[in-house]
Amino acid sequence: MTDAVVLAAVLGVAGGAGLVILLLLARRLGRGGADLGSDAEQAAHRTLHEAGLAAVHLRGGLGADDVGRAARHLRTLLGSAAVALVQDGRVVAADGPVDEAAARRVAARVVETGRRQVLRAGDAAGAGGADGDGAGVPGGGGPGAGGPGAGDAAAAPIVVDGALAGVLVAFAAPVRAALVRAVAEVADWCAAQLALGELDASRTALAEAELRALRAQISPHFIYNALTAIASFITTDPARARELVLEFADFTRYSFRRQGEFTTLAEELRSIHSYLELERSRFGDRLAVTLRIAPETLSTVIPFLSVQPIVENAVRHGLEPGERGGGIRIEARDDATHTEITVEDDGVGMDPEQLRALLNTDADGAHVGIRNVDTRLRQLYGPGGGLVVETNTGAGTLVRMRIPKSQPQHALDTAGAGA
Structure with missing residues (x-):
């Protein structure tokens, strides 16, 4: 069983709150995996360990300074030659030999369709890839225009609360069906981490608002009485x-x-x-x-x-x-x-x-x-x-x-x- 298939299976089963528990378990198991059983079990444990490491750097959003570290762990998760995170037509994080022009091109196709896409190396600029599990538009043998490239690209949308937050792009030579499915699962998992980060930010904003409410409560009644007392002396x-x-x-x-x-x-x-x-x-x-x-x-x-x-x-x-x-x-x-x-x-x-x-x-x-x-x-x-x-x-x-x-x-x- 390939790592990409294991990844797709693990992340597909472990969605929602269950994934959080599995991530915590993976951190513990990742430190001592010599006796964890079969190769498939060890692959699953390594996958969850990398997911836990990536989560830390995704919580701040795709615009955070350390999102590049998340890209490194996502690349290991997917077992791909390179990984890019694209937001608003710009590569905000990358790890490996990423063809940025190709990454932006396939990301634009994802934004246009709202679905996962595959771009074959050598596709002309503007020629969209195909939606599906690895079936793509045939292209030439060379890398896509605009950079050193790492082969074909598979991309999937990162959707948070119904809005497109970004696009996850993975490069491989060639892109196979298992990697396309894994990219889609990891993109959904990234969306969950971004949503949790937004929740943390909301809690912080709420705490600040509550402090402002306390200060507002202090000011009118007490300040008036205090100044009146001072004036009397x-x-x-x-x-x-x-x-x-x-x-x-x-x-x-x-x-x-x-x-x-x-x-x-x-x-x-x-x-x-x-x-x-x-x-x-x-x-x-x-x-x-x-x-x-x-x-x-x-x-x-x-x-x-x-x-x-x-x-x-x-x-x-x-x-x-x-x-x-x-x-x-x-x-x-x-x-x-x-x-x-x-x-x-x-x-x-x-x-x-x-x-x-x-x-x-x-x-x-x-x-x-x-x-x-x-x-x-x-x-x-x-x-x-x-x-x-x-x-x-x-x-x-x-x-x-x-x-x-x-x-x-x-x-x-x-x-x-x-x-």
Whole structure:
């Protein structure tokens, strides 16, 4: 059984979500294939290993800087003399002795027909190949015009969400039916990787939009109250007004910063200190704050603006509605593999059913910050990684979050957190 036939069979069976599992398996098996059984099984394992390597470089799209590395692995997958990826009439990546003129020519035919094509070496420019499993237009014996060439070419469309994203072209001498089928299967697999890359990009854009929503929530209510409080001290206590202006500057610089989506607990607590100092200028003795922070938790990497909105929610919706004010207690403790952070207030609380509806609706309004934080935590750490909220009418509110202590994929995002 040839490698091309094995490739077509493996990729044809392993479409969709099943392919992801097989790719993960292939990475493990690719490191120790001496005892994997028959030649056909070993060929399948090598195929999946190369597919896993190519996937990494396809997720950024055909316009990414490292897409050329994907072409190298795709060439190995197909066992062809050369491979090219063509987008908008331009060869964006190639590996091997690619005849770029021939690649563009057969890609144009794919774009025109929407189907896989074969171009025989020596075909005149503009003479389209034939759709089918290796049956092509007879041509001369020399390479196609425009480059050194590597023989015949087989091409297939890469279609993402119904739109043509590019064309995969493989060169061989000659192109046989098994390679034509394999090129079509690999093109479909490339489309799946590009779609997954777009999904990752959408998630990133969503996270950025959620941060913008949090910043928008902070600005109107809090900024107005803070500036009003500062103004009240300008004539009666200029030194206090100056201190509050500096706290306001620190708070806004942190809240509207643009360095990454993650920070440390220490940096977030500095911002919370500035926020609470500004709120104390309004509440006076009616606002009591207690902090119990284990020193070993200060370096924990947390999502940017994940604790601060919970504290603001406690002030605005827990303490502010009551005339007597109240207290807020912020704790962080080391819990083996996680850091557990709690924010508790002794304010008016809320009905548990109302809270449940709040966390499961997209409607705008009060408590948007707590819903936003809960959504982001679940996206980052899974369905069980969201907020735990304990509350009842007249009984105050306790909000708990558990953040994994080991997050190597987010460590670099803390650079410049205090800028």
